[in-house]
Amino acid sequence: MxxxxxxxxxxxxxxxxxxxxxxxxxxxxxxxxxxxxxxxxxxxxxxxxxxxxxxxxxxxxxxxxxxxxxxxxxxxxxxxxxxxxxxxxxxPTQKYWAKTVLPLEQSGSLDAVLRGLPRYPQMIGFYPGPTCMLRCGFCGRLTGVRYETPAIASGNDTFAAIIDELPTDDPERLHISGGLEPLTNPGTGELVRRAAARGFNVTCYTNAFALTPGTLRRQPGLWDLGALRVSLYGTDEGEYTGTTGRAGAFTRVRANLLEYQRAVRRRGHGPALGFNYVILPEQVHRITRLVDLVAELNEACPERPVAFLNLREEYSGRPGAGGLSTEDREELRVALGAFERRVRERAPGLRVDYGYALHALREGTPAVLPRLGHAELRPGAHPQVALQVDPLGNVFLYREAAFPGLARTDRYVAGRVSPAVGLGQVIEEFVASGRRIEAEPGDELFLDGFDQVVTARLRQLESDLAAGWGVARGLLR
Ligand code: SF4
Structure with missing residues (x-):
C-alpha cells in the first residue's frame, strides 16, 4: 500500500x-x-x-x-x-503487527489488561546487575549509583524464588537484562542454570565488557543460555569511546567476543550469539563495518556463526541522546542498501532485524516510533504484558524506570517480591488494588520502544471498546 x-x-x-x-x-x-x-x-x-x-x-x-x-x-x-x-x-509497518501486537493478542495478555485480570506477564525481565562499567550517552542510569553488595546475594535469592514460582507454559517468558549490566553479578550464571533446568530458554542482554574467559569459567551456567544478545556501541575505538565514555572498551569487547567464539568452537555448542546496535547520527554511514566485525567473529567459529543483528534507531528521547534527523534518516536509507549488499557478501546467514521504524524506512516509508507524552500513559500500565524485577525485588512497570536512584520511579513499582510475597501475589494485589498512577511530565522517558507500542495498542483498544466496537476492536488480532 x-x-x-x-x-x-x-x-x-x-x-x-x-x-x-x-x-x-x-x-x-x-x-x-x-x-x-x-x-x-x-x-x-x-x-x-x-x-x-x-x-x-x-x-x-x-x-x-x-x-x-x-x-x-x-x-x-x-x-x-x-x-x-x-x-x-x-x-511497511508490519513489524508492529508481527513482532508485538499479534503475539500479544494471541497470548491473551492484552485482553487480561483490558479486563483487569491478573496473570503472569508474557515477558519478565530480571535486572540483576549491581552496577555498570560503561556510561552510554543515551542510558537513563545515574552515574555512580549502584546496588550495594549485600543486595546482590539476597537479590539472587529473590530471582531464584521467582524462577521456581513461574509456570513453565512459555519457555521464552524470561530474559536477563538491565537496568545495569547483568554480568557484574557473579550469580547470573547460576540463575541461568536454574531457569534452564525448568525449561526456560533465557536470553541475556549484555555489553560483553565482562564476558571474559574468566567470567565464563567462574559462571559456567552462562553456557545454558538460549541466546547471548550483545549491545554493541560502535565499530572502532573512537565510536565506542564517544558512546560509552570508556577508552579501550572496543578492543576489550572485540577480544572477548573472539574468545567466546573460539570457546564455542572448542565446546561444539553454545548460546546463539547476536547483537543489538543502536544507530547514532554520526555512525550512520559506517554501519557496513558491523558486517565486517560479524564476518571476523564467524571466521573464529564457522560452525556457529553470529545468528542475528538487531538494528535500532535511538529511542530514549533524552535531550542530546542522539536521535536521527530527517537528513540522517535519508542518509541511513541509502546506507542500508550498501549494508545489505555487504551482508550478502560477507555474512549471508546473518538474520537482520530492523525493528519497528527502520523496517518502514527501508521500505521507503517515513515512519517513526510512536512517542506518547506523559498525559497519554495508561494509569494502570500493563503488568500482564511485561514486568521487570531489580535486585531489591522491586517489580517495575516500565523498562526504563528500573535504574537505582532515579527520581519518581517508586510510583512505577507495582510491589516488592520478598520471601513472604511471590511475583504472582504482587501482580494480583496490584491489579486488584486498581491503583492509578498519575503521570507527570518526563515520565514518558520511563517507557522504551516496546512499552510505547504496548501502550499505544492498549489506548487504541480501549478507545474502540468505549465506542462500542467490541470484537472488531483494533482491526486485527
Ligand atoms: S546502556 Fe547499558 S552498557 Fe550503557 S551505560 Fe547503560 S547499562 Fe551500561
Whole structure:
C-alpha cells in the first residue's frame, strides 16, 4: 500500500474477491450492495491501518465518511477477503503487527489488561546487575549509583524464588537484562542454570565488557543460555569511546567476543550469539563495518556463526541522546542498501532485524516510533504484558524506570517480591488494588520502544471498546 499502483492492484484483487463471494445478504440491510464502492472503501481502510497501526475505528470511520452500520459492514468484509489482512501484515509497518501486537493478542495478555485480570506477564525481565562499567550517552542510569553488595546475594535469592514460582507454559517468558549490566553479578550464571533446568530458554542482554574467559569459567551456567544478545556501541575505538565514555572498551569487547567464539568452537555448542546496535547520527554511514566485525567473529567459529543483528534507531528521547534527523534518516536509507549488499557478501546467514521504524524506512516509508507524552500513559500500565524485577525485588512497570536512584520511579513499582510475597501475589494485589498512577511530565522517558507500542495498542483498544466496537476492536488480532 505504498504506491497508487499497489493500491489499484489491491483494489482490483479485492473487487474480484468480492465478486467471487457466495451470494450473501447485502452489507447494508436497506441498500443493494455495490462491490466497486465496497472495494474502494476497503482499500482505503486498509491503507489507513498500514500507515497508522494505532488508529481508532472511530477515526477511520470519520475519514471514510461512513456511518457505523456501514463501517461494521466493511469490517465484516475486511475479514472475508484475506488479501486485506495480508496487505496490513506485509506493509511497511508490519513489524508492529508481527513482532508485538499479534503475539500479544494471541497470548491473551492484552485482553487480561483490558479486563483487569491478573496473570503472569508474557515477558519478565530480571535486572540483576549491581552496577555498570560503561556510561552510554543515551542510558537513563545515574552515574555512580549502584546496588550495594549485600543486595546482590539476597537479590539472587529473590530471582531464584521467582524462577521456581513461574509456570513453565512459555519457555521464552524470561530474559536477563538491565537496568545495569547483568554480568557484574557473579550469580547470573547460576540463575541461568536454574531457569534452564525448568525449561526456560533465557536470553541475556549484555555489553560483553565482562564476558571474559574468566567470567565464563567462574559462571559456567552462562553456557545454558538460549541466546547471548550483545549491545554493541560502535565499530572502532573512537565510536565506542564517544558512546560509552570508556577508552579501550572496543578492543576489550572485540577480544572477548573472539574468545567466546573460539570457546564455542572448542565446546561444539553454545548460546546463539547476536547483537543489538543502536544507530547514532554520526555512525550512520559506517554501519557496513558491523558486517565486517560479524564476518571476523564467524571466521573464529564457522560452525556457529553470529545468528542475528538487531538494528535500532535511538529511542530514549533524552535531550542530546542522539536521535536521527530527517537528513540522517535519508542518509541511513541509502546506507542500508550498501549494508545489505555487504551482508550478502560477507555474512549471508546473518538474520537482520530492523525493528519497528527502520523496517518502514527501508521500505521507503517515513515512519517513526510512536512517542506518547506523559498525559497519554495508561494509569494502570500493563503488568500482564511485561514486568521487570531489580535486585531489591522491586517489580517495575516500565523498562526504563528500573535504574537505582532515579527520581519518581517508586510510583512505577507495582510491589516488592520478598520471601513472604511471590511475583504472582504482587501482580494480583496490584491489579486488584486498581491503583492509578498519575503521570507527570518526563515520565514518558520511563517507557522504551516496546512499552510505547504496548501502550499505544492498549489506548487504541480501549478507545474502540468505549465506542462500542467490541470484537472488531483494533482491526486485527
Ligand atoms: S546502556 Fe547499558 S552498557 Fe550503557 S551505560 Fe547503560 S547499562 Fe551500561
Amino acid at each position: 505504498t504506491t497508487d499502483v499497489q493500491s489499484r492492484d489491491l483494489r482490483d484483487r479485492v473487487l474480484a474477491a468480492l465478486r467471487r463471494r457466495p451470494v450473501r445478504p447485502p452489507y447494508e440491510p436497506d441498500l443493494p450492495d455495490d462491490p466497486a464502492r465496497t472495494a474502494t472503501e476497503l482499500v482505503r481502510l486498509t491503507g489507513m491501518y498500514v500507515a497508522e497501526p494505532f488508529l481508532t475505528l472511530e477515526e477511520a470511520r470519520r475519514r471514510l465518511g461512513v456511518d457505523r452500520t456501514r463501517l461494521a459492514a466493511l469490517l465484516r468484509a475486511f475479514h472475508e477477503v484475506p488479501q486485506l489482512r495480508e496487505a496490513v501484515l506485509t506493509g
